[in-house]
Amino acid sequence: MAATTTMDKPAPKDLSYHYSRVTKNRVPSKMKSFYQYFFIPGIGNLAGGLPNPSYFPYDTLEAATATPDRFKPTPNDPVDPPTERLAKATLSDGVKASRVLVPHDSAESNILRKIDLTTALQYGTAQGYPPLYTFIRSFAQTNLHPNTPYEGGPEVILTCGSTDAFAKTLECFTNIWDEERDWIREREGLLCEEFAYMNAIQAARPRGLNVVPVAIDDEGMLAFGKGGLYEVLENWDKNKGKRPHIMYTVTMGQNPTSGLLSVKRRKEIYSVCQKYDIIIAEDDPYWYLQYPSANDLSIKARGKPVSENFPSVSTHNYNTASGGISSGFDFLDSLVPSYLSIDVDGRVVRMDTFSKTVAPGCRLGWITAQPAVCAKIQQITETSTQQPSGFVQSLIVELLAGPSSKADSGKGGSKDGSGWKVDGWVRWLEGLRGNYERRMQLMSSILEDGKFLIQDGRRRSTVSEDEDDYQMLHKTQLYDFAYPMAGMFLWMRAHYETHPLYRKVDHQRLARALWTFMTTDDYLVLLSPGSIFCPTQQIMEEKGWQYFRLCFAAVDDDVLEKHSKAVVSAFTDFWAIEDVKTIDKLLEDEEAAQARFDKIAAQNQGLYAVNPIIC
Amino acid sequence: MAATTTMDKPAPKDLSYHYSRVTKNRVPSKMKSFYQYFFIPGIGNLAGGLPNPSYFPYDTLEAATATPDRFKPTPNDPVDPPTERLAKATLSDGVKASRVLVPHDSAESNILRKIDLTTALQYGTAQGYPPLYTFIRSFAQTNLHPNTPYEGGPEVILTCGSTDAFAKTLECFTNIWDEERDWIREREGLLCEEFAYMNAIQAARPRGLNVVPVAIDDEGMLAFGKGGLYEVLENWDKNKGKRPHIMYTVTMGQNPTSGLLSVKRRKEIYSVCQKYDIIIAEDDPYWYLQYPSANDLSIKARGKPVSENFPSVSTHNYNTASGGISSGFDFLDSLVPSYLSIDVDGRVVRMDTFSKTVAPGCRLGWITAQPAVCAKIQQITETSTQQPSGFVQSLIVELLAGPSSKADSGKGGSKDGSGWKVDGWVRWLEGLRGNYERRMQLMSSILEDGKFLIQDGRRRSTVSEDEDDYQMLHKTQLYDFAYPMAGMFLWMRAHYETHPLYRKVDHQRLARALWTFMTTDDYLVLLSPGSIFCPTQQIMEEKGWQYFRLCFAAVDDDVLEKHSKAVVSAFTDFWAIEDVKTIDKLLEDEEAAQARFDKIAAQNQGLYAVNPIIC
Known part of the structure; x- marks a missing residue:
């Protein structure tokens, strides 16, 4: 077709x-009827309220940047530079790196291609910095959405x-x-x-x-x-x-x-x-x-x-x-x-x-x-x-599009000083996908292995194959999840109904206790409780409390492995708790910690609040 | 006292x-009750939805910048580097210049002082990037508003x-x-x-x-x-x-x-x-x-x-x-x-x-x-x-505050790599004031000299002192203004009531014709018409049409002098127009030019609209 x-x-x-x-x-700005005059050749502009660009204290903006192939897009056999080296990436240490430079003035006359501080740090257009x-x-229309159905x-x-x-x-x-x-x-x-x-x-x-x-x-x-x-x-x-x-x-x-x-x-x-x-x-x-x-x-x-x-x-x-x-x-x-x-x-x-x-x-x-x-x-x-800040707009477009010509003193984010261009950008995204996909697989496999508790306390992975029938009868499911098809999160439902105290403790309190239990010294791992993703009170009460969101994106592979295993251990050990007092103690400790924290936060003007979960 | x-x-x-x-x-975010857990020493964070900072493609942000003393704060006897040299400022050419560097990771542990890309390019606090x-x-409370009356x-x-x-x-x-x-x-x-x-x-x-x-x-x-x-x-x-x-x-x-x-x-x-x-x-x-x-x-x-x-x-x-x-x-x-x-x-x-x-x-x-x-x-x-973009926040604070210590790999905007600090910042502002003040004086003195038309066509400055009595009787005031006490603008009222055609042409049309007249080849100067600063239709009709706003800030001194003189010439010559048809022709030409421009602008996706007057 x-x-x-x-x-x-x-x-x-x-x-x-x-x-x-x-x-x-809202009506279109009347100012537009004046715009034509700004394009009269040689016109002396006493009309605009623009500051003089020679008084900007920035003469250039520059950056050390990645090249598009820093991460190898090989999801099935992932290899990438060790993370500890990325932090100190320079042009010389073997990490794929480059430099970007936004000049104070570009000689380019086409404003759709001109990238310099005289334009990027001046007042600009609400659509965005023209280049x-x-x-x-072009990326949206041609590459990301090439088949939109309307005229x-x-x-x-x-x-x-x-x-x-x-x-x-x-x-x-x-x-x-x-x-x-x-x-x-x-x-x-x-x-x-x-x-x-x-x-x-x-x-x-x-x-x-x-x-x-x-x-x-x-x-x-x-x-x-x-x-x-x-x-x-x-x-x-x-x-x-x-x-x-x-x-x-x-x-x-x-x-x-x-x-x-x-x-x-x-x-x-x-x-x-x-x-x-x-x-x-x-x-x-x-x-x-x-x-x-x-x-x-x-x-x-x-x-x-x-x-x-x-x-x-x-x-x-x-x-x-x-x-x-x-x-x-x-x-x-x-x-x-x-x-x-x-x-x-x-x-x-x-x-x-x-x-x-x-x-x-x-x-x-x-x-x-x-x-x-x-x-x-x-x-x-x-x-x-x-408009978005000209600092970020100019540094991003210089990285991606690069200077309009080699004669321009700007530098884009590739070895030869041109920009990444669309193919570099797509390659970068595929490289990121490969890395995040590997972490998704890592976390999923650990959680898959740990989702059942064998009644005698042995974990599934330690039980030999011929014991399968025994397991079917005696294993307890701790949680379930769907393998993440996309994104940065694994969404897990805890099977509290299999917990020994399910009928003795309010379910939401049990969930809160597990969440707190995971933050204690033996596990030291923080998950997002499902309750914070419920758009209504009803959903929170009906099922929100059963869920946790785990982000596999933020931490390095070795750390991810450690924390994912800690989650499994915490579930296993929490299911061994049979005394209601242990649950009560966990929740009391939590309240005391909250009070201490509130006091410290107030003293620090709330600046501890680095919005860690908002994203 | x-x-x-x-x-x-x-x-x-x-x-x-x-x-x-x-x-x-609006209610405070419920998230805050979770923040304490992020500060448990050694806690493994699977809760936040933060991307991994080692996957940011920027390894550093850098800039060539001014030192605070680039402009000499000498309003009474202003001297500063020639503008043409500022555009190519480097560390070596004698212009007061420095370099700023925001490192990928700072060793500083106090988030109120830490400046690096790992924090600046991550999700942050809505109050602003902590440093x-x-x-x-501190600047607002201690220096800018040291005497606020409430507790x-x-x-x-x-x-x-x-x-x-x-x-x-x-x-x-x-x-x-x-x-x-x-x-x-x-x-x-x-x-x-x-x-x-x-x-x-x-x-x-x-x-x-x-x-x-x-x-x-x-x-x-x-x-x-x-x-x-x-x-x-x-x-x-x-x-x-x-x-x-x-x-x-x-x-x-x-x-x-x-x-x-x-x-x-x-x-x-x-x-x-x-x-x-x-x-x-x-x-x-x-x-x-x-x-x-x-x-x-x-x-x-x-x-x-x-x-x-x-x-x-x-x-x-x-x-x-x-x-x-x-x-x-x-x-x-x-x-x-x-x-x-x-x-x-x-x-x-x-x-x-x-x-x-x-x-x-x-x-x-x-x-x-x-x-x-x-x-x-x-x-x-x-x-x-x-929050504002972390690109601009980090580059500004590194310039002003500089790295938390010399051991930090960051560089602030002064010769020794520390930041400008408050005293550098204040000095910078005073330097800018000196430069803009000089331009205010330049434009004001030219306009002062040109505001009267002597009836026989001679300008005031060409008339000797002993002719003062003659002038008092025969001079015509073209416009008036107050010397600008602050800011970037001179606000001028045209005395249309002294124009030969004042009783023959609708006043607002006369004003529009003068504005257009100034943009023609002999004068080539663009002012902001007073009408665009009128918050109501009534003010526009009553008096808005009489005014022009002239910005003395945006252009260099020599250009400013030329354009200010062009304004005076345009007034003088416009007051010599005695034929209504000349006014009609100016306004017809304007309409035709507008139509041409609208067509071009439509073809260019409106991106010519570099909001030149909004500021």
């Missing part, structure tokens, strides 16, 4: 009736990271509601996964939005069936407010469950969103961290894949298989595509970030959506963040 | 009833620049109002100067806020008299909505009028704000650009100062003269202090920015306000921008 040409495609729908009242009030905007726009394809606008992007999306599409002031029938709602990234939910709650969870399985949101999207919307009770018109969803390595939504499921969800006219805010920081090996591992260990909805070969090309054109890269073609790939209406607002591909401290990302929506986000940007 | 001690001071007032409904709904937050907090003094929180700061302040204190939905009695208002920085007004308008201008003189807002703050509030007409409870004000080098509000006027305005319970949002990007010489120049040229409310000696110490303690620096002591210096109630929310002291592209600044307000701004930050 031939690729659809632009001419065949319908225009995106006008969804402006979804805008909030504030967004509808970086150009790079990202002209999506536009992009840079953001200060995806939390900023979602705040602006909420501002764009939702009205504030107040219980004491407004009718319940006016209350708008936000759909989300039943376990969700809570920072997004916390952005919505103060606006009075009704947070409406949708049931999930190991893939992600359910379209149909009990608690699925269709059921929630079709049976909407108007006494709870308006039927929601916007959804927040993480579809690739969902946080906290690591779910990866298949194309089949995407189509089902999208069709329900069409029927009920839902805007889809797709937040996918982990899109490039997809692990085909998770299904293989699941089959090997348990005889069945995580989900039947995925192709059995890891070389599957999603773009050409659906009749579209290739991204130009095998790696990108092998990844489940965004909702944008089936977004005929233009109802998808996709959020991307450099937080996980470069570093969270960038505070840099972009929104991809139909042009009219990007134009509204741009207006919001003009009176809030204005 | 002895300095007031902390013990004598009253606590700031609880102003939480001023918060918006959304702000009242930068610490530097700024404990103000707190700070970092922002992504002052546009972001004001958006968050509006979010914190104002409710959205919609004409079609809400009662007029619920409409909240925003007080501002009658000529105002429009980007701030544009942030308020879509929220439905009633923008309420207050009359000004050359200093700034009037407390009393016609159109002054007291009159506006005392005679408030409830049919226009609620009496405003928040004010947006620029008090030092006001944009566009360059007004500098004296201490006397500040006290008057503050007392009115107390009476009517107004929150003061003070946006002062130009605070360090105060020019005592403006009054001297005005006296010399016109026989009277810009304002009588300022001390006659430029060495006046504002801090000790008011019975307070010194900032520790003569330069800071010589500057009119912020509203914070008289803020007994804690009703001032002060916004600072690095945009004019370092570079606009930083997108970095801070809010100074009573701690409870900063805590609310922090909650808003956690679900929007999270």
